[in-house]
Amino acid sequence: MDLKYRMGIERLVKKRDKVYSEISYNNRYLELVEKEIDESNEKKLKAFELKSKKRLLPLEMAATSDAIVNKELRAEALDDFIKKQNMPRRAVAQSAKRKAAKQGQGAGDAYRSAELGKLDKKLADYEASLLKKYPDVATTPPKGADAEYQAAKQEEEAKRAGLEKHCLHVKNTEMAKIRSRVDAKNAKLQVALDASNKELKNQTSSLAEKLDDGLIMSIKNMKMYFSGIKAVDDLSFDIKEGDIFGLIGPNGAGKTTLFNCITQFYKATDGEIYYRDRFGNVIDLRNYQSHDVARTGIVRTFQNLAMVPLLPVMDNLMIGAHIYYSSSLFHQFLFTKKLKYEEKANRALALDVLGRLGLEQYVNALPMNLSYGILKKVELARTLMSKPRLIILDEPAAGLNDTETEELVEVIRKIRSDFGCTIFLVEHDMNLVMNVCDTVCAISFGKMLGIGTPEEIQKNPLVQKAYLGEDEEGKCEE
Amino acid sequence: MQNNYKALEESLKPRYFQNAVKHPAIGYILLVVFLISLQMSFMMGIGPITLTISRTIALTMIYTVAAMGLGILVGIAGLVSLGTAAFVGFGAYTAGNLLRTFTGIPFTLVVLIAIAVGVILGAIIGFISLRVRGLYLLVITMGFATVMQEFFQAPNPFTGGWTGITRVPFPTIAMFLQLNRETVFFLVLIIMMILVKLTLNILNSPMGRAMAAMASSEPLAQAMGIQLLKYRVLAFIISTAYATISGVLLVSSLGAATPTSWTFMLSMNLLAVIILGGGVKPHSIMLGAFFVFGMDVIIWQRFEFFQRFPGLVMVLGGILMILIFAKFQGGLTRLINEIRFLFIRLFMKWRVFKYGPEV
Numbered sequence: 001m002d003l004k005y006r007m008g009i010e011r012l013v014k015k016r017d018k019v020y021s022e023i024s025y026n027n028r029y030l031e032l033v034e035k036e037i038d039e040s041n042e043k044k045l046k047a048f049e050l051k052s053k054k055r056l057l058p059l060e061m062a063a064t065s066d067a068i069v070n071k072e073l074r075a076e077a078l079d080d081f082i083k084k085q086n087m088p089r090r091a092v093a094q095s096a097k098r099k100a101a102k103q104g105q106g107a108g109d110a111y112r113s114a115e116l117g118k119l120d121k122k123l124a125d126y127e128a129s130l131l132k133k134y135p136d137v138a139t140t141p142p143k144g145a146d147a148e149y150q151a152a153k154q155e156e157e158a159k160r161a162g163l164e165k166h167c168l169h170v171k172n173t174e175m176a177k178i179r180s181r182v183d184a185k186n187a188k189l190q191v192a193l194d195a196s197n198k199e200l201k202n203q204t205s206s207l208a209e210k211l212d213d214g215l216i217m218s219i220k221n222m223k224m225y226f227s228g229i230k231a232v233d234d235l236s237f238d239i240k241e242g243d244i245f246g247l248i249g250p251n252g253a254g255k256t257t258l259f260n261c262i263t264q265f266y267k268a269t270d271g272e273i274y275y276r277d278r279f280g281n282v283i284d285l286r287n288y289q290s291h292d293v294a295r296t297g298i299v300r301t302f303q304n305l306a307m308v309p310l311l312p313v314m315d316n317l318m319i320g321a322h323i324y325y326s327s328s329l330f331h332q333f334l335f336t337k338k339l340k341y342e343e344k345a346n347r348a349l350a351l352d353v354l355g356r357l358g359l360e361q362y363v364n365a366l367p368m369n370l371s372y373g374i375l376k377k378v379e380l381a382r383t384l385m386s387k388p389r390l391i392i393l394d395e396p397a398a399g400l401n402d403t404e405t406e407e408l409v410e411v412i413r414k415i416r417s418d419f420g421c422t423i424f425l426v427e428h429d430m431n432l433v434m435n436v437c438d439t440v441c442a443i444s445f446g447k448m449l450g451i452g453t454p455e456e457i458q459k460n461p462l463v464q465k466a467y468l469g470e471d472e473e474g475k476c477e478e
Numbered sequence: 479m480q481n482n483y484k485a486l487e488e489s490l491k492p493r494y495f496q497n498a499v500k501h502p503a504i505g506y507i508l509l510v511v512f513l514i515s516l517q518m519s520f521m522m523g524i525g526p527i528t529l530t531i532s533r534t535i536a537l538t539m540i541y542t543v544a545a546m547g548l549g550i551l552v553g554i555a556g557l558v559s560l561g562t563a564a565f566v567g568f569g570a571y572t573a574g575n576l577l578r579t580f581t582g583i584p585f586t587l588v589v590l591i592a593i594a595v596g597v598i599l600g601a602i603i604g605f606i607s608l609r610v611r612g613l614y615l616l617v618i619t620m621g622f623a624t625v626m627q628e629f630f631q632a633p634n635p636f637t638g639g640w641t642g643i644t645r646v647p648f649p650t651i652a653m654f655l656q657l658n659r660e661t662v663f664f665l666v667l668i669i670m671m672i673l674v675k676l677t678l679n680i681l682n683s684p685m686g687r688a689m690a691a692m693a694s695s696e697p698l699a700q701a702m703g704i705q706l707l708k709y710r711v712l713a714f715i716i717s718t719a720y721a722t723i724s725g726v727l728l729v730s731s732l733g734a735a736t737p738t739s740w741t742f743m744l745s746m747n748l749l750a751v752i753i754l755g756g757g758v759k760p761h762s763i764m765l766g767a768f769f770v771f772g773m774d775v776i777i778w779q780r781f782e783f784f785q786r787f788p789g790l791v792m793v794l795g796g797i798l799m800i801l802i803f804a805k806f807q808g809g810l811t812r813l814i815n816e817i818r819f820l821f822i823r824l825f826m827k828w829r830v831f832k833y834g835p836e837v
Contacts, residue, residue, distance in 0.1 A: 046490060302695075306694070308695075322684055322691075332680070
């Protein structure tokens, strides 16, 4: 394709993606600000509560009979004392155990009873002194005290209601202010987004008819030759939106090569790859560089785990959100408020994703301390951080045991239902493929053997031949 | 009626001390206070600090700056460079000439010009080394450093040939504050702390993570939308800018710059700082820099035994280095952490011995 034309499209796409990430940042910013205001309001209310309690407590004590007040005070002091005695009691038990081991059971028991007796005596003494300090005599409170207390209580309640109202008012006005500002910004950005999308649509209008409705990706006559070796040879198929699409084939069939061609790690020798992005535009992926493919919503995992060993799971997930940071390098050097909000928002998103996949407990773990099965799931979680439309999984079940594979099937299904992604996977594990996939495509030596539902593929004689050899179909049916 | 109130009061009580201890920057703040008090005691003539020691501390801080930049390049971005010393030298000559020819030039301007020079140099070497990694990259940066070295030694007005540039006046900050031999220490301290904060920002920001991802696996980084070219060049630019700033500080605190200061030995020492420190966080780098640049003068030379055999310190340092590499790949940071954990473990053991297991 013409280079100038390509550069023009690339610039447009970059501009549009920047605007898109700005808009999504603005929306998250609103949520975060609301949360912050809520928190500060809560703090205010708590402080007020303390103040009012400080005022009400003496009044309440004056209004109730001394017997009741003193009983409560005694119980409280006794509780504290018992808590304080907790550690000495444990120490006594421990030394008694040691003594029993050294000098026989009798000596240990004697020591224990003696020491515990001392502690019990102290406790009893303390209780007696408490009774002296807070005697158990009933007095009648002065006449006006109760009325005074009730009045003060009502006053405080009214004040609290006023404060709550005030807090709500502050929140509403502040949020309205911020929301109007953000909305104005967003409206402007939306106009820019629509304009650039429209321009892009015009520029790429010739592509629109290449991809039928309901399809997310179409591969046409794909060829990839490595100096004479035909790794992928004239392959064409379509992937439906929301499908779990499986690609199977014996070793060396060219599955991973195909993946690399789609994600532009290899530039295909010949052929076309059309893809519908999140704005409904049809694009030709061959115009993209490998680091720009993620922006279109295609994210891949790797056959061998690719985690960053230095960073904990949380930060590994944040790498997935890299493309959605709208903070410039300047913001990053100075760690400005904008970046702080973005980090907060992305951390919340990461926690949400981890929670859905049942990985909350590994948030701060280092990858080297986790098992292979968990890391595979973490890798899936990382792809979800970049809001994918199409997830490409390269042998997700390689190296997993049966239970882990079953869990993985659940996770893949969950991803499809929760995040609405299309999933494209390569796998050797026939169980997994037949279990989870809606459509299966079988290839061998870069050539298509068959495409259809798992049952159709299982019955396909060509596939059986490729997998099981020519004459032994019946033997290896299991 | 009492219970509820007490819990509430407990939760709202201000905890200044606990919060201060838990504050992430408390270590750095204490370090600054300690260094300022050391220098003040030196200026007032009390305490054991001499001019040599004060200068060595300043020198350690200056090399910490260069090593922090190199740490970002080596430790996070996974690239290597042996050209750091040359960049430090370039920054020193630039600043020296500026301070010498334009007396009273604002120091901020000098630093900004040095940063600009560093950015240009870093971008050049970043683009050169784009498709090279590992040992080949090492050789390329070494070649670059050799060229620079020859340039420093050749007689020309910029570097002054073998004699270098001398009699560089102490800088003036804030338009009127003329620094002297003692007060330049505080300038170095302030700039080092600013760069410590900057380093921490870089480590925690998306760009730091992007560099870490690039270092661990380039396909992974690309699949996550990280542009290799951008972050590779950025890592070189950051490291070079740090090196030139360190050069500026060096020439303004020593007042002279000679070509013998920017040899390979300095580059190797800076690499050793990172490996010995055992991390890219500023505190590890400071530890490593103290070990490599400061410990000899500040501690060993105080003993008469080591004064009599000056070579012994180097031998012992080398042996210690070998031991650390063989035993603790995590470097001094890991050593200290391990000692800390040892104490914690001992305490837990004592607790179980005394009070029995937790119920």
